[in-house]
Amino acid sequence: MRIDLHTHSAVSDGTESPAALVATAAAAGLDVVALTDHDTTDGWAAAEAARPAGLTVVPGLELSCRWFPADEPPVSVHLLAYLFDPAHPALSAELARLRAERLGRGERIVTALAAAGYPVVWERIVEASAGGVVGRPHVARALVEAGVVESVDQAFADLLSHRSPHYVAKADTDVLEGIRLVREAGGVPVFAHGLATKRGRVVDDAAIAAMAGAGLLGLEVDHPDHSPAERDHLRGLAGELGLLTTGSSDHHGANKTTPIGACLTDPGQYDALLAAGTGTAPFTGPVGVPG
Ligand code: AMP
Ligand code: FE
Ligand code: FE
Numbered sequence: 011m012r013i014d015l016h017t018h019s020a021v022s023d024g025t026e027s028p029a030a031l032v033a034t035a036a037a038a039g040l041d042v043v044a045l046t047d048h049d050t051t052d053g054w055a056a057a058e059a060a061r062p063a064g065l066t067v068v069p070g071l072e073l074s075c076r077w078f079p080a081d082e083p084p085v086s087v088h089l090l091a092y093l094f095d096p097a098h099p100a101l102s103a104e105l106a107r108l109r110a111e112r113l114g115r116g117e118r119i120v121t122a123l124a125a126a127g128y129p130v131v132w133e134r135i136v137e138a139s140a141g142g143v144v145g146r147p148h149v150a151r152a153l154v155e156a157g158v159v160e161s162v163d164q165a166f167a168d169l170l171s172h173r174s175p176h177y178v179a180k181a182d183t184d185v186l187e188g189i190r191l192v193r194e195a196g197g198v199p200v201f202a203h204g205l206a207t208k209r210g211r212v213v214d215d216a217a218i219a220a221m222a223g224a225g226l227l228g229l230e231v232d233h234p235d236h237s238p239a240e241r242d243h244l245r246g247l248a249g250e251l252g253l254l255t256t257g258s259s260d261h262h263g264a265n266k267t268t269p270i271g272a273c274l275t276d277p278g279q280y281d282a283l284l285a286a287g288t289g290t291a292p293f294t295g296p297v298g299v300p301g
């Protein structure tokens with residue numbers, strides 16, 4: 011069984027439509043793929059409708075969150091959530107708030123860049139996102155298209171980095187509240203790329219223990235941004251805290267170089283995840299037949 015539990019479509023900051031994404035998953039020989047767009051479930055229906063026979067699609071998302079340490083500024087963290095009820099009122103209201111927050115913040119970043127002389131236009135970026143969830147990758151692509159930088163990577167390394175004078179933070183969900191909301195909606199919360207030091211500041215073991223206390227059920231261990239030592243540490247922590255472990259590519263289409271299936275989840279861990287999710291069922295069975 012080849013199981014990849016973390017991918018993005020163009021409904022957020024990937025580049026493939028949900029239909030193209032599930033076709034890519036099948037072509038890569040996956041048996042199971044989770045669609046985990048940032049802060050939205052809008053791609054679920056199209057992924058389900060286009061699902062090739064033999065591929066199971068696990069509906070999910072990646073919630074933008076913050077951890078609040080005692081005496082330091084908040085740390086940006088991502089929470090994967092699977093198999094929750096997408097109609098749960100409090101969770102869907104929080105997702106709507108996050109998407110609105112992203113729009114306001116994206117516009118402020120672009121206004122700051124334009125004021126500094128970079129030829130980027132907010133309305134065009136919103137148009138290019140085609141109603142999807144806007145993030146820095148959309149601004150990065152606009153910078154590439156304007157010839158300001160050569161690649162999305164280069165935009166993130168400099169103009170869009172959190173150290174850039176043009177950077178604006180988002181008011182993301184308190185991760186402990188996010189975990190509670192996902193559980194209330196019958197979902198399975200899994201801490202995404204928790205030790206990816208290459209992305210910026212990360213949380214300590216006590217924070218992960220606090221998340222487990224709030225109802226976290228898993229840690230994403232095998233992720234392209236984790237070193238072997240970071241994976242070992244997280245696997246040990248999962249054992250101590252009784253959490254399941256996952257492995258995933260965090261594929262973003264052409265916005266990142268990571269191919270789908272670059273990291274995989276152990277089938278036994280996947281079974282535990284399925285058993286814990288009660289808010290909605292995975293999309294499986296023969297195409298066209300509910301299963
Ligand atoms: P935002 O959510 O708007 O703060 O943007 C962060 C998102 O940008 C992350 O979820 C990643 O998917 C993406 N990202 C971060 N670094 C890079 C990079 N170097 N190249 C492409 N995408 C990136
Ligand atoms: Fe992303
Ligand atoms: Fe993430």
Ligand code: ZN
Binds near residue numbers: 016018072260
């Ligand atoms: Zn992701």
